[in-house]
Amino acid sequence: MAAAKPLTKAEIVEHLAKKLETTKKTANDFLLELNALAYKNAKKGFTLPGFGKLTVAKRKRRTGRNPQTGEKLIIPAKSVVKFKVSKACQDAVYPPKAKPAPAKKAAPKKKAAPAKKKASPKKKK
16 A cells, blocks of 8 residues: 655645635735744744644753764754644544543442351360
8 A cells, every 4th residue: 555645835826725715826825924924933832723833842962973984973952843632623624533431330349257166175274
């Protein structure tokens, strides 16, 4: 089974233009403006409701190694952009599995009566 190809920018623009009943130029301008807005506000946290959130995370300094020589080296601390997918988007792409109905609790078992003690034989003096 071949994997589906991801949409290209041109396909996204064409789809938006049809759906919004506008020109491809307007749809392209909208997409570019949305990107610019996301880039500008990523440091503060940029949320697209129902889609996800762009945030900036700080990575600590760490040690790594050169895979060719095996030499250890220091990777400096840096900031990276991260994207967290919203729950609504996650559930739309991968619907949650239906939870099985809770099983009925069995009636509590009756406790068995304690066993009777045998009379111990009396000791003779």
